[in-house]
Each structure stands twice: as C-alpha cells, then as structure tokens.
Amino acid sequence: MRLNVPLLPLLFQYRLQVALSTKTYFQPDEFWQALEPAHRLVYGYGYLTWEWKDGLRSIAHPMVFSAVYWVSELLGLGDAGLIYGPKVLQALFAAIADYSLYKFASKCYGDEISRLTLMCSVTSAFNFFVSIRTFSNSLEMTLLICALNYWPLDKTAGQVNMLNYSIALVLGAVACVLRPTNALIWFYLGAALVIRVRSFKIVAVAGAVGTIILTLNALVDMWYYKHLTFPLYNFLKFNIVESLSSFYGVNRQLYYIVEALPQLLTVYLPFFFHGIYMSRSSTLAQASVFVVFVYSLISHKEVRFIFPLLPIFHLFAAISLHRLRILARPKLKWTFLVLLSLMNCPLALYASTTHQRGVMDVTSYIRTTPSIDSVGFLMPCHSTPWMSHMHRPDINAWFLTCEPPRGLSRSELATYRDEADQFYDDPALFLRTHFPPLRANDTQLTKFRYDWPSHLVVFGVLEEFLVSYAGDEYAECQRFFNSHFHEDPRRRGDVVVFCKHSN
Template sequence: MRFNVPLFPLLFQYRLQIALTTKTYFQPDEFWQALEPAHELVYGYGYLTWEWKEALRSIAHPVVFATVYWFSELLRLGDTGVIYGPKVLQALFAAIADYSVYKFAQKYYGDEISKLTLMCTVTSAFNYFVSIRTFSNSLEMTLLICALNYWPLDKTAGQVNMLNYSIALVLAAIACVLRPTNILIWSYLGVALTIRQRSFKIVALAGAIGTIILSLNALVDIWYYQRLTFPLYNFLKFNVVESLSSFYGVNRQVYYIVEALPQLLTVYVPFFFHGIYISRSTTLAQSCIFVVFVYSLISHKEVRFIFPLLPIFHVFAAISLCRLRILSRPKLKWTFLALLSLLNVPLALYVSTTHQRGVVDVTFYIRTTPSIESVGFLMPCHSTPWMSHMHRPDITAWFLTCEPPRGLSHSELTTYRDEADQFYDDPELFLRMHFPAVRGNETDVSRFRYDWPSHLVVFGALEELLTSYVGHAYVECKRFFNSHVHEDPRRRGDVVVFCKQND
C-alpha cells in the first residue's frame, strides 16, 4: 500500500495542526500509561502507577514515545521536544489511519464510498478529539485499519496472497501486544478465514508470526522489568480472573449501544446502524458486532475500548450515506454533506481547546515557574498530566493516589476506599490526620504522610473549604479556567494554585 503523495501530506498536516492546538484533558491513560512510563525510562524520574509495579502492562507502547524522547535529547530540543515530540508522532499515526481507511474503502467498496468514508473520518468529532492523543487505543486503531488493508476479506477471491496475509498478521500481532483485547476481532476474522479457505498453512503462519511477535515482546518486557514476567498473563489475571477492573466503574450491559456508539459517531450514528444492517452478512460487520457483544459482557466499560473500530464504523456509515436518494441530486448532495460535517465542528473545537484545559495549563505553569519548589495536588487521582508535562526533576511533587484493592475478601472489597476517596469523604479530617499543623511547631513531621508544599493545586469545588482550613498560610497565586460543567462534582470549577506564605 503506497501513500498517495497529494492526499497523505494533507492528512498529516491536518492531524498535526489538531495535535498542536489541542490543549485539553480527556482520560488519564493518555499520560499515565504512555508518556509517563516513557519519560521515566528516558529521564529517570516520574511516577509509575501500580500497573507498572505489578507488571500488568507491556513497555512496548511507551517505548514508542521513549524513542521520541531519546531523539529529543540527541537533538537537544529541550522542553519543546518533550512536549511536542509525542504530539507530532501521534499525528503521524492518526494520518496513517485516515489514509488507510480511505484506501480500504476504495479497495472493497469503490471510489464513492471511499470518499464518503474519508469525509466521515476527517469530520468526526470524536476522531478529531482522540486520534491525536497518545492512548494505546489510538495506535491500536491505526494498526487495525492498516492490517485490514492486507487481510483477505470476503470479497477477496481465489488464493490468499501469503505476503499480504503475513503483513496483516504482523500488524495484528503488534496491536494485540499493545492491547490484548484486540485479539477479539482478529480471532473472529481468523476463524472465518480458516473456515472459508480450509488451509492448514493459514493457521500455521498465524501461529508462527504470533509466537515470534509475542516472544520479541516478552524479551523487551524482561529487559524493562529486569525479571521474568508476562504482562499479558498478569493483565488477564487482574481483569478476568480477579475482576478488579470493576473497581474503576461498572456500566450497564447496553452501554456501548446507547452511550458509547453515539459518542463515537455523533451525527453519523443512524447511518452507521443502517450501514451495518445492510452489511450484516459480511465477515467485517459480524466481527464488529461480535467485539461489541463481548465487551458488553465485561463489567467495566469505556468508549475508548471500541474506539479502534471507529474507522470501520465510518465505512458502514458511508455505505448508508451512499444509499440516500438525496445524494443522487448534486446540488442537494453537497449541501447535505456539508451541513452534516459542520455539525461536528463546534463540538470538536470545544472539547479540544476548552473543556478540561486548566488541568493541562497548570502543568505548563509549574514547568515554567522556577520559584515553585514543591507542589501538591489535592484532587482526584491522575487529574493532571505529570512529569511528562512538568518535566522538573528539581521539585517535590505528590498527588492523592487511588490504588485498587489487592488480596481483600469480598466483604472488604465492598467497603474499600482509596486515598482520594478518603480525602473527599471528609477533607478536614484527612488533612488533620495526614498533614502537620499548617502553622505550628511540629518537631516530628515524618510521622505524617504529607508535608505542606510551596504550592497547592485544587479544583474550584474545594477552594472555599481549603481557604477556611489553611487560613492565611496560603494565598491564591494563579487560576486557570478548566470547564463550564463537569459530570464529576469534585472536578468542577477552575484549577486554583495556592502559594505558601513565608512566616
């Protein structure tokens, strides 16, 4: 699959502009499970969440961004390379996904549907918002649609091209290394292909390539963790055997149908449902239905989990749009498509430049303010990026943690409260128990979990309570707009920075 010179640079420029102008926060994994481990690996400082201490995650994805940091150091780009290097690389991945889904639709469905697919892809509000973020799901999406360009689907007649099939297997195996759940769609496609071709060679090649990729990944993880460990096994044990993923939230079974798909597709959702109904007899449509069904059986659900399927969903939406009678009339066609696309624009711009931007802006302030010696975040855990954005080895920084319960009985699990929960249950009690007096003569501060830092960061929802507790010991020194509304009451209001006053 060769890049079309006129189209691909335009797509890359488009995604790069989005990446460089996105100033907001979506979910913690973008930073804490990708950039933070990479930053710690290269620079030797940062914070590794409990998943890394328990070896639940492969270092494969963070190594991608660690490479960016290494090159940044080699070229002496400083903070610019640390902050913008990963954005440039992720924009490249997003552009590859855009181009790949266009070529995929063109190969299997023709020019008209491929153009409509590209329109859906580049105007998708959710794609605009997430594809340029450093989630493993985002790279998983790129690998998935690239692999499908080489995969022998229903419309591929005759003998399987083994070279293309091998390329698809390599890309699919890497995607499964990044996110083990990616095996769902590839197992369905693989079984369907095996039944259709009835060839042992297909199964043997899949097994061989899968074994090679998993072995190489195991060597990388052993090098990183400095011990024999298998993150894939640990991941499955935690999420499936122990079912502790439910600690991070439980959703109703129809979540993906009534919540996730409308979030992913916005104005294109009715066309998607129509398109997948039209295509219901194809292996591709059936594999998507299978993946969503299996994910629906798992207690903990997130829209990101099915995000890698979004390019395929756009293909189905394009199939539906192509059937609309209104598109047979040129004047109405372009008016309708333009209005449909433009409906995504306000939402895309708002969530990328405005909603939850304060939690990112505050890290820029910390990075560029030399007078900050230490900083504490009295917020729900992982509310901001960390050293991958602050990039300051000279300061002491802490935040309220939210480690999941391990080794507890069922009755203990039902009453478990992590540190952030304990703080918000009774903030004043927590401060009295875990901090010395704000202005006092404590002789043994080591018996407290925390000491008062030079700067405190809180959400506006906690501002009045904190001001009452600390009195004149701290004063507001900076404020950043964060959101107009927020579904989590703890995160409502501006992000406020308090500075400690000298005695």
C-alpha cells in the same frame, strides 16, 4: 475519479494542526500509561502507577514515545521536544489511519464510498478529539486499519496471498501486544477465514507469526522489568479472573449501544446503523458486532475500548450515505454533506480547546515557574499529567493516589476506599490525619504521610474549604479556567493554585 492530491501529506498536515492546537485533557491513560513511563525510561524520574509495579503493562507502547524523547534530547529541543514531540508522532499515526481507511474502502467498495468514508473520518468529532492523543487505543486503531488492507476478506476463496496475509498478521499481533483485547476482532476474522478457505497453512502461519511477536515482546518486557514478566497474563488475571477492573466503574449492559456509539459517531450514528444492517452478511460487520457484544459482557466499560473500530464504523456510515437518494442530485449533494460535516465542528473545537484545559495549563505553569519548590494536588488521582509535562526533577511533588484493592477479603473489598476517596469523604479529617499541624515546628514533621508544600492545587469546588482550613497559611496565587461543567462533581470549577505565604 480518484483524489488527485498527495493525500497522506495533506492528512498529516491536518492531524498535526489538530494535535498542536489541542489544549485539553480527556482521560488519564493518555499520559499515565504512555508518556509517564516513557519519560521515566529516558529521564530517570517520575511516577509509575500500580499497573507498572504489578507488571500489567507492556513497555512496547511507551517505548515508541521514549524514542521521541531520546531524539529530542539528541537534537537539544528542550521543552518543545518534550511537549510537542509526542504530538507530532501521534498526528502521523492518525494520518496513516485516515489514509489506510481511504485505501481500504477504495479497494473494497470503490471510489465514491472511499471518499465518503474519508469525509466521515476527518470530520468526526471524536476522531478529531482522540486520534491525536497518545492512547494505546489510538495506535491500536492505526494498526488495525492498516492490517485490514492486507487481510483476505470475504471475496477470498481458495488461494490466499501469503505475503499480504503475513503482513496483516504482524500488524494485528503488534496491536494485540498494545491492547490484548484487540485479539477479539482477529479471533473472529481468523475463524471466518479458516472456515472459508479450509487451509491448515494459514493456521500454521498465524501461529508462527504470533509466537515470534509474543517472544520479541517478552524479551523487551524482560529487559524493562529485569525479570521474566508476562503483562498479557497479568492483565487478563486482573481484569477477568479477579474482576478488579470494576473498581474503576461498572456500567450498564447496553452502555456501548446507548452511550459509547453516540459519542463515537455523533451525527453519523443513524447512517452507521443503516450501513451495518445493509452489510450484515459481511465478515467485517459481523466481527464488529461480535466485538461490541463481548465488550458488553465486561462490567467496566469505556468508550475508548471500542474506539479502534471507529474507522470500520465510518465505512458502514459511508455505505449508508452512498445509498441516500439526495446524494444522487448534484445540487443537493454537497450542501447536504457540508452541513452534515459542519455539525461536528462546535463539539470538536470545544472539547479540544476549552473543556478541561485548566489541568493542562497548571502543569505548564509549574514547569515554567522556578520559584515552585514543592507542589501537592488535592484532586482525584491522575487529574493532571505528571512529569511528562512538568519535567521538574528539582521539586517535591505528590498527588492523592487511587490504588485498587489487591489481596483483600470480600468484606474488606466491600468497604475499601482509596486515598482520594478518603480525602473527599471528609477533607478536614484527612488533612488532620495525614498532614502536620499548619504551624508545626521541624520536630513535629516526622510521623505524617505528607508535608505542606509551597503550592497546593485544587479544583474550584474545594476552594472555599481550603480557604477556611488553611487561609492563614495559604493564599490564591493562580487560577486557570478548566470547564463550564463536569460529570464528576469533585472536578467542577477552575483549577486554583494556592501559595504558602512564605513563598
């Protein structure tokens, strides 16, 4: 029996409620690589990270959200459109991913597995937490599962529906524009299809579609950068040739197996492993293993890099659940499924409403407090959103930067410390070096990188130091709970705002 409800609107309502109730911070790229460039594109001010200065990013993804800002301005929605507009659009993308996953599972495996797959998707703690965030990975996930609905998978032999195939190629090519590494799964699926069908035509169509999408993207990026720029080439050069992505962290070889997959799947992890083993002869299972394997060879690893594969992982978990004998007993079936699903709720709700919410609250405070005329963030770089949430062209705002080492010798690379690192190595020395004396007169304010602002923002771990260093000039004026714990010791404690006494 099929679900007899208007499924897509229902899923959109669910994801929208999640998006609007999410008050926490996860990772910087949600803002700094999506909303901040979009905000600058529309409003003309803000901060662009080094990736945009060096042309490593395509403007294609931020343009999606710049359209939201333009519409918001057209309708006069003000701060509501600025803050909630991108959330509404991303909730729609997340709902489309859920719906496409259900349709894909139904087409490939039937109604029972499709319902179980949808259950895994909508009750997934990680999906709850991340799918409604404005990462390029989130839209990449939506495009991937939409494309798979049109892709000729294992049952295809001989004739390929070229219209569906072309639609899948377009969606897949756009996903690759957003995240070049999405090409890994399409490389495997495409190679398997060519081997199975043995048709030059499908290779030619793939080449034509890829050329068209890449050309259109190049034109868009040329318009944005004002000169011919190839972000894909620059991205691969930085991450693969120069191998500088390791500057942002190096993880062990088995990171995706022992850390990322448990985070992604939580209670569904054992069912995923069982399901992918059961499906080991399928091209989709093999492609998933291939992608995770290749990602494991790269030094810098993040859980969200394989997040676009989560719908596929949920499908394999559902295949396993379908085979459980307990589900054949009606009295036990729903009890088991409900309990399994509810196990995700505490983690999902805590991560979305509590953990790291202070760094979001402080930007709202700055946006809505007219008396703030300057603000500095003595925090690890990109600890908060920026003008996409503060939206204050009238204030002088700064933060500690963390530019990667470019053009340095090997000996220089070994000792390189970015600005945020230098501050945390010796906060007092950094302030003496880069700030004027606290009681300096106007003639002494010309040779320093920073001025003392009207408001300073720090994590609680630095509160005692700042009181001892600048307590005569600054006093606490606001405090926001941020987290009960944090893996980064520099980010522990509340978010504390210090105001200059004259303010």
